[in-house]
Amino acid sequence: MPLIVKDYSWTQTETLVYINVPLKGVKAGKVDLFSTDEYLKVNFPPFLFEVILYAPIDDNKSVAKIGNGVVIFTLYKKEESIWESLALMNVDKETLQKKRENAVLKAQEKAVTDTEAKAIKKRENEKYALETMMKLEDEERKRIEEMKEQERRRATEELEQWKEKQRKEEEEKKAQQRREIQKLEHEKKKKKDEMKTYSKSVSECPRKRTTAKTGRKSEEISLPAPRSAGSIKIQFTPRVFPTALRESRVAEEEAWLKKQADARRAVNADVSELKDLKEEERNPDWLKEKGKKLFATQNYLAAVNAYNLAIQLNHKLPILYLNRAACHLKLRNLHKAIEDSSKALDLLTPPVADNADARAKAHIRRGTAFCELELYAEGLQDYQAALKIDPRNETVNADAEKISKIIQGTVPDSL
Known part of the structure; x- marks a missing residue:
């Protein structure tokens, strides 16, 4: 029997x-509160406080606080008025039981209504989240497609410009060849005409001729003596290619x-630079270890050198490119x-178990650089590729999930 x-x-x-209802030394964790718009109960065994309120209250606004050994109710009246008492007076047991049952029924109905409302709200939130995610994915897909289309247009324009340039150069070369051929033909024709003129003048001037009227011989016409024999020295312009100048493509040859000259200068420069190095400094393995020590001391620029x-x-060791990529990440290059990282992956072929660790590092470093450039889709692809190589790497898995959330717009854009 509870104590009232x-x-x-x-x-x-x-x-x-x-x-204000005193708890009489009972701990707050053992207090059970129950209320409706007409009924109020506080059960903290062995004590019980219950009351059928004088007038209805707004149960949704009303609050109860437990602390310092007391329960404090703040009840909002549905209608503004001054109550004559807190509870209805002269309530028999049957009415009290009926009020209790009605209060329980209302509480159950309210619980069902709240549950349904929460379920509806949850479905609406899930639907909104799904729609938002789909919208973000569509926007990202469109952005990538636009980037691809822009790149395709740019490549097409550059190709068309290159073709147009090649066509103009080819036309210019053909025009130059035609001009040279015409010039040669003109010179040949000119020489041929000169020979014809000379031959005709010789044939029309005999050494002796007679007059028709007198029959006497005219005086002899003196002709120039034959030219003496001699030699003419011809000097040709020195050329690397064996073809004649008129048959060559000067621009391409130059x-x-x-x-070739640039390549020779580069080789000579490299040879002169290597001559100044010590014996151990010409060993790539020694230089690799030196780069590691410099990286460990945070001297990233010296490590890059x-x-x-x-x-x-x-230039065939993938570890050199992989370590230099780590230095460039520190230097924000x-x-x-x-x-x-891409060069290291190209050299790490074919993909086998021995180079799995190096391939995973290359994907992670390239993915990190992509994410730093806010190219999260490309970065996620590299992290996923690294997870395929090492699926048990929890750090890489966590980073991949974080990048995925950034793409979906659920976390700030930072790694």
Whole structure:
């Protein structure tokens, strides 16, 4: 049989009712509160406080606080008035039981309504989240398609410009050849005409001739003596190519010769640079270890120089490009980091178990550089490629999930 609490206190205004119920030493965790718009109950065994309110209250606005050994109710009246008492007077047990049952039914109905409302709200939230995610994915897909289309148009324009340039150069070469051929033909024709004129003048001037009227011989016509024999020295312009100048393509030959000269200068420069190095500095493995030590001391620029020299000595070692990519990441040379990681992946072929760790590092470093450039879709692809190589790497898995959330717009754009 519970003990009824009677030493409670209450006050009111026209809109509010305040009730203080002492807990009599019972801990707050053992207090059970139950209320409707007409009924109020506080159960903290072995004590019980219940009341059928004098008038209805707004149960949704009303609140209860437990602390310092007391329960404080703040009840909002549905109608502004001053109550004559807190509870209805002269309520028999049957009416009290009926009020209790009605309160339980209302509480159950409210719980069902709240549950349905929460379910509806949850479905609406899930639908909104799905629609938002689909919208973000569509926008990202469109952005990527637009980038691809812009790149395709740019490449097409550059190709068309190159073709037009080649066509103009070809036309210019053909026009130059035609002009040279016409010039040669003109010179040949001119010489031929001169020979014809000379031959005709010789044939029309005999050494002797007679007059028709007198029959006497005219005086002899003197002709120039034959030319003495001699030699003419001809000097040809020195040429690298065996073809004649009129048959060659001068622009292409000059471009080829320039490339050969540049290549020779580069080789000579490299040889002169290597001559100044010590014996151990010509060893790529020694330079690789030196780069690692410089990286460990945070001297990233010096480490890059060491790897540059090592790659100059041997450009087939993928570890050199992989380590230099790490240095470029520290120096914020993001595009160079992407380039070195890609070069390392090209050299790490075929993909086998021995180079799996290096391939995973290359994907992670390239993916990090992409994300730093806010190219999250490309970065996610590299992280996923690294997870295919090492699926148990929890750090890479967590980073991949974070990048995916950034793409979906659920977290700030930062890694």
